[in-house]
Amino acid sequence: MKLDAKIPSGPLTEKWDNYKFEMKLISPSNKRKYKAIVVGSGLAGASAAASLAELGYNVDCFCYQDSPRRAHSISAQGGINAAKNYQNDGDSIYRLFYDTVKGGDFRSREANVYRLAQVSNNIIDQCAAQGVPFAREYGGLLDNRSFGGSQVSRTFYARGQTGQQLLLGAYSALSRQIGLGKVKMYNRTEMLDIVVVDDRAVGIVVRDMINGKISSYAADVVILTTGGYGNVYYLSTNAIGCNVTAAYRAYKKGALFANPCYTQIHPTCIPVSGDYQSKLTLMSESLRNDGRIWVPIAKGDKRPAAQIPEDERDYFLERKYPSFGNLAPRDISSRSAKEACDDGRGVGETGVGVYLDFADAIGRLGKNVIAERYGNLFDMYERITGEDPYTVPMRIYPASHYTMGGLWVDYNLESTIPGLFVLGEANFSDHGANRLGASALMQGLADGYFVVPYTVGNHFATKGPAGVDTTHPEFKKVEEEVKQRTEKFLSIGGNRSADSFHRELGTIMWDNCGMGRNEAGLKKALEMIPKVREEFWQNLKVLGKNEELNQALEYAGRVADFIEFSEVMCHDALDRNESCGAHFREEYQTAEGEAMRNDNDYLYVAAWEYKGVGQKPEIHKEPLEYENIKLATRSYK
């Protein structure tokens, strides 16, 4: 299979504009003859569904939650980047583009990232027009803050709930189209498979989560906006329901999965406190604007933070990366925290945590200023830990947060299955091997508001209607497969819950394919995972039946897919004999413990093709070509 990214020719700065002109159009009166299916209703899904409906296309939108407003984009806290340069501090589209490529450790496509930086400004305009209550200065203009991996202030925010406000903006646009009848919304409906006829995605098979009914929906294009797979580690900052199923089902039907080993471990999360833990809570990266990260210099120093004098503290990020300090990128900050804890200098009861200390900032700015900036985050921390971060430093530790890998897409955001588009976190396209803070919201909305309305229109105009409805035998066949699989979960009658298998898998992945990876560990994981899979299909216990709301049954399906998918991740991590961004192979590091990239051998996107359960997938390589940016060793020192 030859991967064609379909990157338009011409200079970088003109590619997108020229391409938009070259694309074919559909006249207004013909748009209503086309239908798009959108799976997911987060930033990417809601914005795509609303924008396509505004243009005049018919849209069916699906989400597993009880309302599209609850998609996990809502949890994003810190902000959204844009190259507005409102602060007059030297920002530009090119700088945002450069920072994003550099932050991604030179493993993303130039053309995609440049387009992202270009449309970032439109996003802010769009959201302001929707009535998103961004933070403002006293003069009434928009306020900005700084984020990791950048030396300009380009992050727009709405207190600590930026994701919520942006999602509610997109949800309001979606709601308007639902009210107008242009979008038909299916809540509590989970996509369980995709239907491909004559090498074109023509629909999906879903399960109604209230009555268990399995049914088919056909369309002229299918758009997946189903988020990332961070829950493969069991514990993550993702919502409990976040899963890989939609993407994995597409992969099994022929879509290639790109760079699955690029998983972001976020540096600032509340540490694990016990075995019963169901999720980890993120403390926004924006806290690193004012908080200082440190551990005691002496190993095993168990004194309370306040009793450790200044000269016995190691502000390790400031020491190692003086020019970025506490705002070093996420992958670097996470690894440094892990190193400190592995070295026996971790803090808290478990010794698995580092301090994030606001004492200096409170002394400098006063408690009120800090409360205004981060009040809701401080409250949340206190609710969860029972400790007051205004008086005792926060304890934080890295946790699985975001996945840069995802289904492979070309410049149109179309996967290797024609007619199947993938947006937002579910695709792999823009963040390379590491995503910078406040860029996920930007990408989700860029894809949904400003990219896919053009490229899907072009797809309709060049390919025409799919011409297949749900009476096609392929739909019946896939429905039957889904039904059998569902019955299988219920009929195993073993002794273990899906949750227990998920925990077991999560531990294997965190230990062997988490913040640090090595060949021996990855090979061990590839031996252990098939055993988990085999036991799962023999010893799973799910009570109840299909024809009713059955949360254990839903969960079993998701865990089954996570188990199979985790092998693809390990194969990818094993293939990539270099350290880049969030992918840190312990064999490949400098004497100072920094990541050692290998551009001679690994300057490519690894896209994996399904070859059967338990079989090693086949790798396809898309070479990365840098025409504008000079490859360099990332330095934040």
Place this chain on the structure above:
Amino acid sequence: MNLTLYVWRQKNADDKGRMETYQANDISSHMSFLEMLDVVNERLLTDGIEPIAFDHDCREGICGMCSLVINGNPHGPEKGTTVCQLHMRHFKDGDKIYIEPWRAKAFPVIKDLIVDRSAFDRIMQAGGFVSVNTGGTPDANAIPIPKENADTAMDAAQCIGCGACVAACKNASAMLFLAAKVSQYAYLPQGQAERTERVKNMLTQMDLEGFGNCTNFYECEAVCPKEISVKFIAKLNREFLRATVKKP
């Protein structure tokens, strides 16, 4: 600690439903309330009893999915806290805990502790938006908004749409939910063009869905996990009055 749980079990919308008693032993005070239920569910599964169904997702207090009435209080005893962020350190050994779903005509029970809140979506579809299409919008800094107004709009916009306000209200009114959205737009220049129609359409839909009206008991504000102020209900009333007397 050891606890006794009295939990509402209801097979489906047609079932009558009943309270069941379960023991929750060896519960750590560090657990969240939902993690305590996870542990109970895991043990029920071992005993061959179908786990208790309850809504939850983000478990960090923002998605608005979780929705339990604990000892008569929507979201439980802690002020400004969703159930998913309620921790067991607020309970003590030997406590009896009653767990029920949201109770309101407009929120019918689907199963056990899960209710149907799609009425909220339909209220939003009736007017909870600014009618701008994607593209062609002015520069975001073209319209300065006084910080005070932006902050007030944000205070209202924090609503997570969980429905605790309805569950707490003896009239099962959705006025606080509505007020949050109507106020957000009323304080911003972007919301002015549709200000009159928005409040009328959303209130009409609220009535159609079977929610009651506000009689100023402020139970909604007391249970709101985002502590949204009832002053926005006053704003809503004012907006409605304005809309009804304003000439088209």
